[in-house]
Amino acid sequence: MPTGLRACAGPLLAQVLGPDLSFTLSDGAETTVRKLSSKGLAERLLLLSGAARVARALRAPRLHILTYHNVVPDNSAQIGDSSLHLPVAQFESHLDAITEVAEVVSLGQLVTGGDRQTDGPRVAITFDDAYHGAMTFGVAASIRRGVPVTIFVSPGLLGDGSFWWDSLAGASGLTSEIRTHALAQLCGDVQSIRQWAVQRGLPTTHFHPAARPADEDTLRHVAHERLITLASHGWRHRNLNRVDDQVLEDELRLPLDWLRSRFPNAMPWVAYPYGLYSPRVTAAALRVGYAAGFGLTGVGQVQPIEWPIAINRYNIPAGLSASGLRLRLAGVLKW
Numbered sequence: 001m002p003t004g005l006r007a008c009a010g011p012l013l014a015q016v017l018g019p020d021l022s023f024t025l026s027d028g029a030e031t032t033v034r035k036l037s038s039k040g041l042a043e044r045l046l047l048l049s050g051a052a053r054v055a056r057a058l059r060a061p062r063l064h065i066l067t068y069h070n071v072v073p074d075n076s077a078q079i080g081d082s083s084l085h086l087p088v089a090q091f092e093s094h095l096d097a098i099t100e101v102a103e104v105v106s107l108g109q110l111v112t113g114g115d116r117q118t119d120g121p122r123v124a125i126t127f128d129d130a131y132h133g134a135m136t137f138g139v140a141a142s143i144r145r146g147v148p149v150t151i152f153v154s155p156g157l158l159g160d161g162s163f164w165w166d167s168l169a170g171a172s173g174l175t176s177e178i179r180t181h182a183l184a185q186l187c188g189d190v191q192s193i194r195q196w197a198v199q200r201g202l203p204t205t206h207f208h209p210a211a212r213p214a215d216e217d218t219l220r221h222v223a224h225e226r227l228i229t230l231a232s233h234g235w236r237h238r239n240l241n242r243v244d245d246q247v248l249e250d251e252l253r254l255p256l257d258w259l260r261s262r263f264p265n266a267m268p269w270v271a272y273p274y275g276l277y278s279p280r281v282t283a284a285a286l287r288v289g290y291a292a293g294f295g296l297t298g299v300g301q302v303q304p305i306e307w308p309i310a311i312n313r314y315n316i317p318a319g320l321s322a323s324g325l326r327l328r329l330a331g332v333l334k335w
């Protein structure tokens, strides 16, 4: 049965709502609100009815590092791995939600704990992969609100026609069979995956330009912005858990050298591609010279956290409503 939230919701809410929809609260308790027409609507009601819990939760200090991938024009046709591509309006509603309930800081401020303004939640926003849409629509929306953003770049993929996970995604997304084979057997290596896809006769798709990797000029333009920080996402976005020692070294060292030689403000941080890492990978990252490393929850794997070389981030999928985001930032719902 539902816990506190249902009690807060009161009889009116119970009358109005339809079949039950369950949520896991941050303390592990299950709660249920009656389903309206969508999860997003139910989350809005949960937000309203749980005002006291939200207010309590907001007073507790929490750190959230959010990971977005791409931002595309509103009403774009379905693109590749669709959970990665947020329409502009949705991304802007997320920024509104974040700035409303949390103090937004740069990733560096969050990691070092410096310049603390409030006791409530603190959020840092990151983009993985340097999609062209993120570099244009996402960055523009963030700058308009004065929100700092860190972009994790795989320099060896800049200017490519697509990312493999988009081009091999069908109407219902990337199948787990393709994803598992590409990451485990083919080490997440784009050339090997493309060859395999051709041999297997797998259909590939072309997209809106916003869904391609940005080119170096676009990245250079963005990097001049005061609120933008660049950092590494591996050289060619390989699965670092599956490559040999030499490739591991190259995948980590090359982007660090590339960034340092072009962008004096780039930080010695790495977001492990696919959120995949192991003690061998984090040891190599430290050896090569990284000061911090970042994983990614919400992509199917829970990993050990070791500050500061294996810091957790939350993957924000396109399906997450602004209300759902608020509830998670407030600590009411689990990520």
Ligand SMILES: [Zn+2]
Pocket (backbone or CB within 6 Å): 128, 129, 233, 237, 273, 274
């Ligand atoms: Zn990535």
